[in-house]
Amino acid sequence: MAVYKLTVFEPSGKKxxxxxxxxxxxxxxxxxxxxxxxxxxxxxxxxxxxxxxGKLILFHV
Numbered sequence: 001m002a003v004y005k006l007t008v009f010e011p012s013g014k015k016x017x018x019x020x021x022x023x024x025x026x027x028x029x030x031x032x033x034x035x036x037x038x039x040x041x042x043x044x045x046x047x048x049x050x051x052x053x054g055k056l057i058l059f060h061v
Contacts, residue, residue: 004029004057006036008047017042026057033058 001022008017017040023029033049037058049058 002029002052004033004049004051006033006047006049006058008037008040008042008045010045016045017047026051026055030057 001024003020004023006019007015010016021032023032029049037043037047047058047060048056051057
């Protein structure tokens with residue numbers, strides 16, 4: 001399992017969520033990240049989810 005990082009920002013650039021979670025693949029991390037965004041109500045915000053190697057898994061401006 002690898003640790004992925006999900007970060008959500010306000011329009012001002014302020015970080016409002018900085019959460020780590022484990023996933024066994026990039027695809028699993030993408031699904032988990034999307035679920036977390038939906039659960040927490042951040043789908044309309046700017047966000048990114050990165051892999052341990054720095055690869056962008058999810059990104060929205």
